[in-house]
Amino acid sequence: MSFDTPPSTGCREAPVLRERGQHEVFCGLTGIIWLHRKMQDAFFLVVGSRTCAHLLQSAAGVMIFAEPRFGTAILEETDLAGLADAQVELEREVARLIARRPDIRQLFLVGSCPSEVIKLDLARAAERLSVQHAPHVRVLNYSGSGIETTFTQGEDACLASMVPSLPETDARQLMLVGALPDVVEDQARDLLAQMGITDVAILPARRADDPLSVGPNTVFALLQPFLGDTLAALERRGARHIPAPFPFGAEGTTGWLRAVADEFGVDDATFERVTAAPRDRATRAVAQAAESLRGKSIFFFPDSQLEIPLARFLTRECGMRAIEVGTPFLHKNILGPDLDLLEAGPQLTEGQDVERQLDRCRAAQPDLTVCGLGLANPLEAERLATKWAIELVFTPVHFYEQAGDLAGLFSRPMRRRAALKLGAAS
Amino acid sequence: MKLTLWTYEGPPHVGAMRVATAMKGLHYVLHAPQGDTYADLLFTMIERRNHRPPVTYTTFQARDLGADTANLFKTACQAAYDRFQPEAMIVGASCTAELIQDDPGGMAEMMGLPCPVIALELPSYQRKENFGADETFFQITRALAKPIDKTAHVSCNLIGPTALGFRHRDDITELTGMLADMGIAVNVCAPYGASPSDIARLGAAHFNVLMYPETGESACRWMERELGLPFTKTVPIGVGATRDFICEVSVLGNVPQAMDEERLRLPWYSASVDSTYLTGKRVFIFGDGTHAAAAARIARDEMGFEVVGLGCYNREMARPLRALAKAYGLEALITDDYLEVEAAIEAAAPEMILGTQMERMIGKRLGIPCAVISAPVHVQDFPARYSPQMGIEGANVIFDTWVHPLVMGLEEHLLHMFRDDFEFHDAAGASHHGGQHVAKDATKDTAETPAPAEAPAKASDVLVWLADAERELKKIPFFVRGKARRNTEIFASQKGLNEIGIDTLYEAKAHYAR
Numbered sequence: 012m013s014f015d016t017p018p019s020t021g022c023r024e025a026p027v028l029r030e031r032g033q034h035e036v037f038c039g040l041t042g043i044i045w046l047h048r049k050m051q052d053a054f055f056l057v058v059g060s061r062t063c064a065h066l067l068q069s070a071a072g073v074m075i076f077a078e079p080r081f082g083t084a085i086l087e088e089t090d091l092a093g094l095a096d097a098q099v100e101l102e103r104e105v106a107r108l109i110a111r112r113p114d115i116r117q118l119f120l121v122g123s124c125p126s127e128v129i130k131l132d133l134a135r136a137a138e139r140l141s142v143q144h145a146p147h148v149r150v151l152n153y154s155g156s157g158i159e160t161t162f163t164q165g166e167d168a169c170l171a172s173m174v175p176s177l178p179e180t181d182a183r184q185l186m187l188v189g190a191l192p193d194v195v196e197d198q199a200r201d202l203l204a205q206m207g208i209t210d211v212a213i214l215p216a217r218r219a220d221d222p223l224s225v226g227p228n229t230v231f232a233l234l235q236p237f238l239g240d241t242l243a244a245l246e247r248r249g250a251r252h253i254p255a256p257f258p259f260g261a262e263g264t265t266g267w268l269r270a271v272a273d274e275f276g277v278d279d280a281t282f283e284r285v286t287a288a289p290r291d292r293a294t295r296a297v298a299q300a301a302e303s304l305r306g307k308s309i310f311f312f313p314d315s316q317l318e319i320p321l322a323r324f325l326t327r328e329c330g331m332r333a334i335e336v337g338t339p340f341l342h343k344n345i346l347g348p349d350l351d352l353l354e355a356g357p358q359l360t361e362g363q364d365v366e367r368q369l370d371r372c373r374a375a376q377p378d379l380t381v382c383g384l385g386l387a388n389p390l391e392a393e394r395l396a397t398k399w400a401i402e403l404v405f406t407p408v409h410f411y412e413q414a415g416d417l418a419g420l421f422s423r424p425m426r427r428r429a430a431l432k433l434g435a436a437s
Numbered sequence: 438m439k440l441t442l443w444t445y446e447g448p449p450h451v452g453a454m455r456v457a458t459a460m461k462g463l464h465y466v467l468h469a470p471q472g473d474t475y476a477d478l479l480f481t482m483i484e485r486r487n488h489r490p491p492v493t494y495t496t497f498q499a500r501d502l503g504a505d506t507a508n509l510f511k512t513a514c515q516a517a518y519d520r521f522q523p524e525a526m527i528v529g530a531s532c533t534a535e536l537i538q539d540d541p542g543g544m545a546e547m548m549g550l551p552c553p554v555i556a557l558e559l560p561s562y563q564r565k566e567n568f569g570a571d572e573t574f575f576q577i578t579r580a581l582a583k584p585i586d587k588t589a590h591v592s593c594n595l596i597g598p599t600a601l602g603f604r605h606r607d608d609i610t611e612l613t614g615m616l617a618d619m620g621i622a623v624n625v626c627a628p629y630g631a632s633p634s635d636i637a638r639l640g641a642a643h644f645n646v647l648m649y650p651e652t653g654e655s656a657c658r659w660m661e662r663e664l665g666l667p668f669t670k671t672v673p674i675g676v677g678a679t680r681d682f683i684c685e686v687s688v689l690g691n692v693p694q695a696m697d698e699e700r701l702r703l704p705w706y707s708a709s710v711d712s713t714y715l716t717g718k719r720v721f722i723f724g725d726g727t728h729a730a731a732a733a734r735i736a737r738d739e740m741g742f743e744v745v746g747l748g749c750y751n752r753e754m755a756r757p758l759r760a761l762a763k764a765y766g767l768e769a770l771i772t773d774d775y776l777e778v779e780a781a782i783e784a785a786a787p788e789m790i791l792g793t794q795m796e797r798m799i800g801k802r803l804g805i806p807c808a809v810i811s812a813p814v815h816v817q818d819f820p821a822r823y824s825p826q827m828g829i830e831g832a833n834v835i836f837d838t839w840v841h842p843l844v845m846g847l848e849e850h851l852l853h854m855f856r857d858d859f860e861f862h863d864a865a866g867a868s869h870h871g872g873q874h875v876a877k878d879a880t881k882d883t884a885e886t887p888a889p890a891e892a893p894a895k896a897s898d899v900l901v902w903l904a905d906a907e908r909e910l911k912k913i914p915f916f917v918r919g920k921a922r923r924n925t926e927i928f929a930s931q932k933g934l935n936e937i938g939i940d941t942l943y944e945a946k947a948h949y950a951r
Contacts, residue, residue, distance in 0.1 A: 038472025
């Protein structure tokens with residue numbers, strides 16, 4: 012398949028099935044699991060219920076940490092009775108926490124369903140606590156509640172909460188937005204540096220003291236498709252968005268780099284020189300993994316909002332056929348370039364009614380189903396091969412050097428099916 | 438408000454899910470926001486269940502709050518009935534829905550669904566998972582169980598096993614077999630594997646076997662009162678407890694005692710000479726109340742360990758566990774804060790921990806071996822093989838499980854022989870779990886160069902270890918060093934000494950010689 016030719020009809024104008032019903036997805040609190048690994052001096056304090064604490068430890072399987080950098084201030088009956096109390100109690104718990112953890116430089120107060128319903132004012136709490144603990148600790152707040160955020164939207168809310176307090180700059184700079192593993196981030200910086208783009212800032216910064224500023228001469232590229240609120244917050248600070256396909260696979264990475272390079276006036280020869288070798292490596296790595304994917308059908312349950320770019324990657328670079336591409340939200344302004352490249356045909360769905368979607372999935376009998384952990388084993392038991400969606404946000408999958416790994420995540424369930432032989436030998 | 442980094446128990450509606458998921462033909466409609474569906478993966482991933490839990494979540498969002506969450510609940514409830522056609526339904530609220538006070542129970546009743554609908558009131562901000570399971574099963578039983586004729590042949594119910602339970606699946610098999618050996622049939626096992634119509638015939642049994650007080654006691658008490666079903670008080674985990682259980686059952690069922698001793702290996706394994714090294718091993722026990730209490734008896738009476746710490750995370754069991762701990766000369770540790778448990782373990786310096794998966798992690802950090810005896814469960818707690826905790830095979834399984842993390846008898850003697858050997862030195866670590874092997878630096882013998890500043894730091898209260906005694910202590914193998922240090926310090930303070938020299942160390946050794 013030639014990457015240079017977009018399909019005659021993309022999916023930008025394709026009809027979208029909007030569904031309302033049971034959502035089988037995580038809430039935004041889950042983002043804390045990867046955000047706290049990225050921001051090494053940050054603590055995430057969820058103000059919520061035992062359910063929130065239980066969700067975090069279940070999603071993270073967190074027994075491994077001696078004292079993790081996230082926790083839950085569990086609301087109790089007394090907190091629910093009078094709101095004045097809750098503010099005082101929160102201040103006491105935060106003071107205790109900061110005293111015990113002098114390594115903490117940023118504290119996020121994270122709103123939850125219960126704290127939103129009782130209208131606990133975490134913005135005010137964050138302001139007061141910031142004053143109390145300045146300059147050593149900066150206190151911010153955002154909501155990761157399930158009534159407002161779906162899974163990866165938690166990262167969006169977190170990053171958006173950091174934008175208003177960023178220092179102002181007039182410098183011409185590129186900002187990359189999204190929490191990626193350090194190794195991937197370094198690869199991106201290196202590719203850009205080779206093209207002469209060296210003034211690169213990354214949101215979120217690894218540490219509170221890392222210099223990071225924003226202003227009218229900042230242009231930014233998103234690394235993840237779920238950062239709509241952060242995009243809006245950056246635009247409010249005068250920064251300008253560079254629309255691009257997302258850097259998944261050889262084609263996506265090239266498209267993303269091309270858009271950034273064009274913005275900075277990088278000439279074709281330089282671009283070709285920098286990208287040729289890694290692009291070729293990526294193409295070869297993908298081709299290997301794609302052997303077991305070619306011609307196979309795929310069905311996406313809504314989960315991480317990565318579904319559209321992944322469907323683009325799997326159909327165009329791995330030869331798969333998308334049946335349904337479900338996503339919690341479809342930001343057409345962010346996903347436009349990916350939608351243009353995704354050939355018309357698959358049913359696009361936004362939101363979820365899990366029972367109806369399961370009916371459609373069973374009827375379609377896809378070769379591979381991408382879904383959350385709650386659905387994976389039950390579908391496997393119905394003999395449908397699955398790929399856990401959550402792995403896509405925990406594994407390095409962006410840019411050239413990870414393109415083969417990304418394809419591998421999808422081919423492994425297929426290869427495993429082929430490998431298992433449990434009948435008698437005769 | 439209480440800061441929690443990790444919790445032993447989930448919220449009460451997860452307890453209700455454990456009951457619903459264990460049963461057949463029952464559906465749970467949970468008024469809950471998006472995200473609460475995370476609980477499904479506990480069952481499908483940790484327990485590897487091949488079906489989704491029978492739970493419908495209403496999934497209300499912020500924009501619904503001002504509008505009509507009540508209607509959303511009714512729609513979800515009707516859709517769930519139409520799709521799944523359950524024999525009975527349970528309805529309730531998660532923590533957030535509890536705040537918006539939609540009254541799912543009242544609404545469901547008004548809908549007039551053509552099946553029994555049982556309303557659950559689970560206070561999310563006061564109680565936890567075990568309470569949720571116990572209360573849910575009690576409500577289901579109260580709603581559906583009716584007095585009926587007893588079975589002609591003597592039979593009993595197995596009460597308490599749920600989904601996500603610690604070895605519940607295999608305990609059911611073991612007890613069913615043991616009861617069959619006594620000529621007692623199982624009328625109904627519930628909640629695990631029972632349908633609402635099975636619940637309706639609980640009363641046909643002659644008595645109840647309460648397997649897990651955490652999740653079945655309220656229902657058993659109600660059945661005792663309302664259906665005249667007495668229930669067993671002994672949880673048959675361990676050899677002694679299994680024998681007591683058989684006595685109890687023979688009285689309740691009016692049948693002679695019978696036990697297949699052929700299968701029972703723990704007593705001989707424990708008596709055989711290789712087990713001598715288990716004598717007096719200092720163990721710290723923490724888990725749910727039932728499993729912790731059972732473990733204490735096995736540890737002391739069947740393995741010959743010394744119990745140096747005993748506690749549980751579920752407050753409902755605090756009273757019996759406090760009484761039991763007193764009988765062991767201990768103060769029970771009742772807490773759901775794992776950092777407190779870690780501190781208590783560190784202070785007690787046991788040679789082994791019998792705990793939950795969290796204590797296993799604590800053990801890794803402290804270099805203390807650990808065997809897992811209780812929920813909260815981990816994918817490892819659902820082994821493919823038959824691995825009960827209860828009854829005869831349960832005792833055998835427990836012997837193996839507890840001995841494996843320890844350095845074995847003969848190995849221990851070898852370690853003693855080679856205590857200053859290049860491979861078996863201090864820095865090599867106290868446990869063969871996790872810690873990396875560190876080669877000894879031949880040029881520098883750490884035992885020879887104690888930093889003088891360290892001596893006062895190592896003193897306990899007013900006791901000071903002199904440098905030569907400290908050096909001598911280091912020559913003692915690591916696995917008994919903690920005990921030697923403790924015994925010496927107790928001895929010294931009994932003698933009114935405030936300095937410990939080599940003589941004190943050996944005087945103490947002679948004093949404690951057994």
